[in-house]
Amino acid sequence: MHAKRHKSLTHLERLESESIHIMREVVAEADNPVMMYSVGKDSSVMLHLAMKAFDPSPPPFPLLHVDTTWKFREMYAFRDATAKRLGMDLIVHQNPDGLAMDISPFTHGSAMHTDIMKTQGLKQALDHYKFDAAFGGARRDEEKSRAKERVFSFRSTQHRWDPKNQRPELWQLYNTRKSKGESIRVFPLSNWTERDVWQYIQQERIPIVSLYLAKPRPVVRRDGVLIMVDDDRMPLAPGEQPQMLKVRFRTLGCYPLTAAVESDADTLDLVIEETLASRTSERQGRVIDTDSAGSMEKKKQEGYF
Amino acid sequence: MSTAMKQPAVVAEPQPDAVQQKGLLRFLTCGSVDDGKSTLIGRLLYASGSLFEDQIDTLAVDSRKSGTQGDDLDFALLLDGLTAEREQGITIDVAYRYFSSPTRKFIVADTPGHEQYTRNMVTGASTADAAIILLDARKGILTQTRRHSYLVSLIGIRHVVLAVNKMDLVNYSQAQFEKLEQDYRNFAARLGIEEITCIPLSALKGDNVTTASEQMPWYHGPTLMQYLDSIDVDIDRLAGASFRMAVQWVNRPNSDFRGYAGLIVSGAVQRGDLVRVLPSGRTTHIADIVSCDGDDVAVAGQSVTLTLTDEVDISRGDVICAADAPAEVADQFEGTIVWMHEQPMMRGRSYLLKIGARTVTATISPIKYKVNVNTLEEIAANHLELNEIGVCGIELDRAIAFDPYDVNPHMGGFILIDRLTNNTVGAGLIHFALRRSQNVHWQAIDVNKRAHAAQKNQKPCVLWFTGLSGSGKSTVANLLEKRLFAMGRHSYLLDGDNVRHGLNKDLGFKDSDRVENIRRVAEVAKLMVDAGLITLVSFISPFRSERRMARDLMEDGEFIEVFMDTPLAVAESRDPKGLYRKARRGEISNFTGIDSPYEAPEHPEFRVDTTTLSAEEAVESILNELTRRGLLV
Numbered sequence: 034m035h036a037k038r039h040k041s042l043t044h045l046e047r048l049e050s051e052s053i054h055i056m057r058e059v060v061a062e063a064d065n066p067v068m069m070y071s072v073g074k075d076s077s078v079m080l081h082l083a084m085k086a087f088d089p090s091p092p093p094f095p096l097l098h099v100d101t102t103w104k105f106r107e108m109y110a111f112r113d114a115t116a117k118r119l120g121m122d123l124i125v126h127q128n129p130d131g132l133a134m135d136i137s138p139f140t141h142g143s144a145m146h147t148d149i150m151k152t153q154g155l156k157q158a159l160d161h162y163k164f165d166a167a168f169g170g171a172r173r174d175e176e177k178s179r180a181k182e183r184v185f186s187f188r189s190t191q192h193r194w195d196p197k198n199q200r201p202e203l204w205q206l207y208n209t210r211k212s213k214g215e216s217i218r219v220f221p222l223s224n225w226t227e228r229d230v231w232q233y234i235q236q237e238r239i240p241i242v243s244l245y246l247a248k249p250r251p252v253v254r255r256d257g258v259l260i261m262v263d264d265d266r267m268p269l270a271p272g273e274q275p276q277m278l279k280v281r282f283r284t285l286g287c288y289p290l291t292a293a294v295e296s297d298a299d300t301l302d303l304v305i306e307e308t309l310a311s312r313t314s315e316r317q318g319r320v321i322d323t324d325s326a327g328s329m330e331k332k333k334q335e336g337y338f
Numbered sequence: 339m340s341t342a343m344k345q346p347a348v349v350a351e352p353q354p355d356a357v358q359q360k361g362l363l364r365f366l367t368c369g370s371v372d373d374g375k376s377t378l379i380g381r382l383l384y385a386s387g388s389l390f391e392d393q394i395d396t397l398a399v400d401s402r403k404s405g406t407q408g409d410d411l412d413f414a415l416l417l418d419g420l421t422a423e424r425e426q427g428i429t430i431d432v433a434y435r436y437f438s439s440p441t442r443k444f445i446v447a448d449t450p451g452h453e454q455y456t457r458n459m460v461t462g463a464s465t466a467d468a469a470i471i472l473l474d475a476r477k478g479i480l481t482q483t484r485r486h487s488y489l490v491s492l493i494g495i496r497h498v499v500l501a502v503n504k505m506d507l508v509n510y511s512q513a514q515f516e517k518l519e520q521d522y523r524n525f526a527a528r529l530g531i532e533e534i535t536c537i538p539l540s541a542l543k544g545d546n547v548t549t550a551s552e553q554m555p556w557y558h559g560p561t562l563m564q565y566l567d568s569i570d571v572d573i574d575r576l577a578g579a580s581f582r583m584a585v586q587w588v589n590r591p592n593s594d595f596r597g598y599a600g601l602i603v604s605g606a607v608q609r610g611d612l613v614r615v616l617p618s619g620r621t622t623h624i625a626d627i628v629s630c631d632g633d634d635v636a637v638a639g640q641s642v643t644l645t646l647t648d649e650v651d652i653s654r655g656d657v658i659c660a661a662d663a664p665a666e667v668a669d670q671f672e673g674t675i676v677w678m679h680e681q682p683m684m685r686g687r688s689y690l691l692k693i694g695a696r697t698v699t700a701t702i703s704p705i706k707y708k709v710n711v712n713t714l715e716e717i718a719a720n721h722l723e724l725n726e727i728g729v730c731g732i733e734l735d736r737a738i739a740f741d742p743y744d745v746n747p748h749m750g751g752f753i754l755i756d757r758l759t760n761n762t763v764g765a766g767l768i769h770f771a772l773r774r775s776q777n778v779h780w781q782a783i784d785v786n787k788r789a790h791a792a793q794k795n796q797k798p799c800v801l802w803f804t805g806l807s808g809s810g811k812s813t814v815a816n817l818l819e820k821r822l823f824a825m826g827r828h829s830y831l832l833d834g835d836n837v838r839h840g841l842n843k844d845l846g847f848k849d850s851d852r853v854e855n856i857r858r859v860a861e862v863a864k865l866m867v868d869a870g871l872i873t874l875v876s877f878i879s880p881f882r883s884e885r886r887m888a889r890d891l892m893e894d895g896e897f898i899e900v901f902m903d904t905p906l907a908v909a910e911s912r913d914p915k916g917l918y919r920k921a922r923r924g925e926i927s928n929f930t931g932i933d934s935p936y937e938a939p940e941h942p943e944f945r946v947d948t949t950t951l952s953a954e955e956a957v958e959s960i961l962n963e964l965t966r967r968g969l970l971v
């Protein structure tokens with residue numbers, strides 16, 4: 034009767050479908066959604082999925098970048114170019130209190146920098162624009178405590194996360210109802226792994242920041258990790274000399290807090306090959322994680338994404 | 339550095355071969371504490387190369403610290419997540435893990451074996467294609483094994499593995515394995531699970547997990563990994579069923595385009611197909627599949643946007659079906675409910691029910707029985723506690739499209755939401771419609787609500803007086819009705835005591851009876867508003883959720899909640915009927931304010947402070963408020 038009516042979906046098709054389903058559910062039920070855009074590969078995938086989910090309409094929400102002012106310069110250029118290319122509204126929020134204090138990860142330490150510029154900055158932006166649902170690109174495979182996080186994560190009016198009071202998620206039914214002042218963080222990529230993200234980027238030819246590809250870059254070695262000297266705000270110790278090494282980044286954040294890895298993978302294929310063969314987890318590249326056991330959990334309860 | 343700025347973006351070269359195309363299978367693991375679940379999952383992650391070096395290093399350090407496995411890795415330590423849980427040394431809740439084989443990506447829902455966590459297991463099971471039920475080879479089938487198996491069969495998981503673990507501790511005994519297998523098959527026959535496979539293994543040593551065991555040459559079946567790689571995925575089964583898609587979102591970028599976005603939950607669709615939209619029943623054809631990457635067929639599991647050939651009125655929640663095999667439409671069901679909240683489910687109380695993309699109001703009518711999950715016994719019940727499972731009637735405020743749960747979980751599975759806390763409090767499975775509404779339409783009555791109201795030349799509404807006994811509800815309501823009568827208004831006063839003598843004389847004062855009491859009165863009030871009357875309701879109505887239910891029955895602006903705000907001490911000192919004294923002496927129980935709670939309204943339309951206003955003044959101010967709201971034109 035009909036031509037080929039049967040086909041088995043691939044894991045990427047299933048994941049894509051699920052993410053799109055989640056996004057549409059939020060748009061249908063939330064009053065004022067926003068997409069957190071951090072410029073990294075996960076954000077790139079999430080944005081790409083949003084373009085598909087609402088096509089031919091543009092995604093019916095703006096992008097929000099909570100800017101610590103310490104991102105790599107390439108990230109800023111990529112961010113602005115992407116918003117322009119896709120015709121998306123981009124809101125950039127920098128915590129004015131942090132700016133007034135001239136917060137820097139070098140002088141104030143990574144914990145305080147992250148708390149003020151990222152955690153507090155995010156709360157300010159959500160409150161200021163009255164966003165009641167915010168998409169984030171976090172995945173459950175990133176970190177132990179995320180494995181139990183729901184796709185829809187409810188936050189109190191104070192943006193606190195209560196791990197004991199999360200709603201069960203059954204089938205594909207998401208309960209998005211909330212009281213006034215409460216908000217939801219929604220993670221459409223919950224079930225994706227780092228491999229899935231890379232494979233999807235390749236399959237869909239999604240543009241990403243070239244920092245993910247290896248290239249000679251000026252770096253210094255500190256506490257056993259390579260930090261790129263991205264601008265002249267970086268104080269060098271006496272005698273410390275940036276050296277050019279062929280490096281790339283597995284995750285992107287504030288440049289002083291992001292470790293580079295030495296690599297020859299200067300094409301996407303090579304990066305994927307290296308990632309698939311890799312035996313270290315990407316979070317190793319994030320300096321903020323090494324504080325204390327369960328540190329991510331604490332940050333989350335305080336309102337970190 | 340400056341060269342970097344010139345090329346901030348990279349785009350992948352198309353390399354389709356490099357992308358591994360795998361299938362996706364979701365499974366659930368369940369077992370009692372210490373059966374070896376964490377060890378098994380840890381080994382699957384390890385053996386499939388899903389653990390990173392740094393994770394393995396941390397694990398090695400942790401293993402040495404805990405010292406349970408000598409120099410070997412203790413995989414059980416890998417899976418702990420939240421700090422508090424780690425301290426308690428148990429996993430509670432559902433955690434999701436990921437690994438892949440060369441042919442499949444796996445999502446594991448890891449749920450605990452703990453007694454009280456039916457809720458978590460059902461949650462994990464709801465998305466699983468298969469379940470692994472762990473058994474300690476030394477212990478045999480336990481109560482928990484029975485419970486897990488029942489829940490797995492209830493949720494309709496079609497593939498079940500009985501993983502007989504710790505075979506190393508029973509000398510890899512074939513006889514022991516065969517005995518357990520036989521015991522289990524005897525028990526499971528009652529449950530109607532489609533397919534059961536039994537595998538003897540040692541999670542600790544690795545036998546039959548990913549490699550065939552040399553210790554058990556007598557076993558010729560698949561390893562666990564081979565099994566997981568070979569069973570079919572549920573969505574592929576559903577792809578062979580009739581087409582269904584709930585409309586999630588209507589896509590209208592401009593007046594020329596109207597698309598219906600949703601996830602196909604069964605069957606397939608292509609351009610030109612004749613479809614029926616439910617519950618309206620209108621038929622039309624598929625004009626195009628918009629987001630279908632060039633293919634002209636879309637199948638179950640895909641999120642798509644469809645356009646139709648006719649301008650049909652479709653909104654979020656409607657279901658687009660194959661025209662020749664549409665879903666059913668009904669507003670009354672029998673179904674199974676799994677209760678997931680500390681506050682018990684009560685008969686007569688109303689909840690929000692979400693199914694597909696539609697949310698409606700549901701009232702729980704009789705609970706036929708609840709199930710003892712350990713013995714499968716059916717027990718009479720009038721409420722369900724946390725983690726209890728019952729079969730009950732469910733009435734909706736409007737008809738929905740559905741298929742029975744065992745035909746399609748996505749068309750027959752629903753969640754219940756508390757209207758006040760917004761918590762997800764229950765999960766349910768529709769079995770069948772109690773009254774088919776396919777052909778039953780609301781009688782289009784010619785003399786309708788508007789005609790009734792017009793004849794009386796007034797706007798009907800409900801004035802809902804709530805407050806403690808002795809707060810002055812009846813006094814004020816009576817006086818107000820006299821005034822309305824004198825003004826030539828058509829009204830009626832429903833008073834708690836009077837209604838309890840007649841319509842509600844079968845009800846007592848237990849929480850569940852109070853809920854039913856208010857439900858009936860609210861329905862009567864609704865009919866009276868329909869008849870065009872200004873309806874005064876004077877009931878203690880102590881629970882917010884019932885007042886909310888009453889409010890939701892009326893149209894916007896019709897429900898005026900009047901809160902008779904009187905402190906308990908004042909009401910008690912008035913004690914017009916001597917009831918407080920009796921309650922204090924213990925002669926009446928469940929008395930509001932004494933041993934039964936009163937939940938004050940948070941946002942009443944009108945609040946009467948009876949400690950400062952006289953009854954006459956209260957009536958005057960209520961009349962002013964009604965005028966202000968345009969209800970006394």
Ligand SMILES: Nc1nc2c(ncn2[C@@H]2O[C@H](COP(=O)(O)OP(=O)(O)O)[C@@H](O)[C@H]2O)c(=O)[nH]1
Binds near residue numbers: 414
């Ligand atoms: N001898 C033996 N011990 C096992 C096996 N599987 C698990 N164990 C041990 O049983 C204990 C409980 O295992 P765990 O994985 O934490 O169980 P869970 O509570 O089901 O997650 C641990 O000490 C494991 O090392 C097995 O196949 N053989």
